[in-house]
Amino acid sequence: MQLYNKLSAQERAHLIDEAGKDRLTISFYQYYKIENPQILRDHLFIEWNKLSVLGRTYISNEGINAQISVPSENLEALKSQLDSISFLKDCRLNIAIEQGNKSFLKLTVKVRDKIVADGLNDETFDVTNIGIHLDAEGFNKLLEDPNTVCVDMRNHYESEIGHFKTAVTPDVDTFRDSLDIIEVQLKDHKEDKNLLMYCTGGIRCEKASAYYKHKGFKNVFQLEGGIIEYTRQVKNKGLENKFIGKNFVFDHRMSERISNDIVANCHQCGEPCDTHVNCANEACHLLFIQCEKCAKKMNTCCSTACQDIIKLPLEVQKELRKGIPNSNKIFKKGRSEVLTYKK
Template sequence: MKPYRVLLYYCYTTIENPGQFLEDHHLLCLRLNLLGRIIVAAEGLNGTVSGLAADCEEYMRVVKADPRFASLEFKVEENDTHAFQKLHVRIKDEIVNSDLPVDPTRRTGIHLEPAEFRKMKEEEDVVLIDMRSNYEHSVGKFKGAVTLDMENLRELPDHLHEIEHLKDKKVITYCTGGIKCEKASAYLLEKGFRNVYQLHGGIIKYGLEEGGEDFEGKCYVFDNRVVVDVNRVNPTVISACHRCAKPTDRMINCASPVCNNHVPLCEDCGWAHQGTCTDDCKNDPQLRAYDGTGYYARETQGYSPLLGYRSRKGSVNI
């Protein structure tokens, strides 16, 4: 068993004083030595954090003890180290950027547990729709799924015409952890789709509970790991190296900070081209040092986990 855990979670619930909640939650993460990204909004909580197993267990216990988060589910993965280099706890208007005029606490697609999804996806009148960004589904997606060339969920209305002909089908939406589908499925219902479902817990939960059958490639994640294995049943590779076109499921951020594109890059080309997607990027005078991972955190000079808290509150004792 690996010593660290990575927790992925979200919950739509009313937080009446997001500012105070943020302060308390930030202190909790500091006490437990957690790193990661957490978004707090009046509509709920969304986060991915990493830490030692015992610290993560305590974090889950404390969060679940709050009645507002009684329905929250944690997706728990093992890891060798922290999956993040910093801790960020922020307030935003939404816990996932969408700008979609819907309220998922009022109406959303029918939630399918992973076992239900595994059976239902085989039915003839079912269509799977990927609600993630283009670079995410370029490295991994469900077999036969409809994908949309969008950079974020805010663009879904611009692509609605591409799937309007599916209104009479059973539509199952899916994403990494389930959060995007709460609003995406609600939006499809508002636009006249009749039978809308969503994979509860997303790709990650499906992989953990059902072995990830028929998920082709790897799943893009927003931490140091970049991509993770999901399919333990019938894995395959669907992406090709951006440089040499050889099949690869390695994903990198271009080492040029001006570019920073997300592209598949095989290991040989990664080293040969210093982690860049084009020769122009390779000649960028600000080129970041490629270490084989293709992940680049923001500069950590002078950083400590207390920094974000102190920037808001001044000198404090924890």
């Protein structure tokens, strides 16, 4: 029985083109005490493989965090399959604003210690004592309240290309880093200010709201469904869009355009730009912002050193990559010293 993806990204991309079917990119999460994550992991892989689901899913004792794509014709079958699992019945599915048939090119379902790397000891506080959920209309209203502090719970490379107006955007590399920084910055306002949080799809705020309530914050609010659901509601209900720029997403699309505002700059020339790319040198793979002009000039590389490497034969490049650790951990996504105009 096949329990792991066996096709390369190139092979899967070919099959997607060959099938000629539109796909939907979807994300969902659910905190729930799962006794045996491995059993659920294997079950989902088998069932999703039947439905041609692709994507990346993490399962742990605390729940599930899924970012997937599925042929649109299989959406109802996917919903039925999820509804057959008690704690996932009627789970909210965040359907992407901008679709791309190749947002994911393989199916990965992994068992992890946490569904989000928050670095918290869940035994020290009540993770179910979460903040008040707000829809887009309620979020807009509270955002306008002068007694509100709105905080972006995402990392620097996410908020750099788009965020809510007036939001505090911590200059952090990880979600865990932001938790302590925000608490310190707002320590004198735990009772007299509204703490309003948002993230991509809602999962980070779910844990953060419980953590901050445990830390003594009295008025804690979170955007239900995150930026993805907010944008959908704004369009469907004709509300004012208070998000400027793009929403960073963790798949091959890299972002969704929410407004026409460009709030970031090319990391190489400084011109207005909000297009993320990965360095063409696979041994580097640095995530950074690059405009079309620089992409052409630099062959989609972050530096002249990487340009020189991609000119080498592939076998030589592979040899050079051996033993090199994950570069995203080294360069921390957009903070490399080779980038002149980094944030």
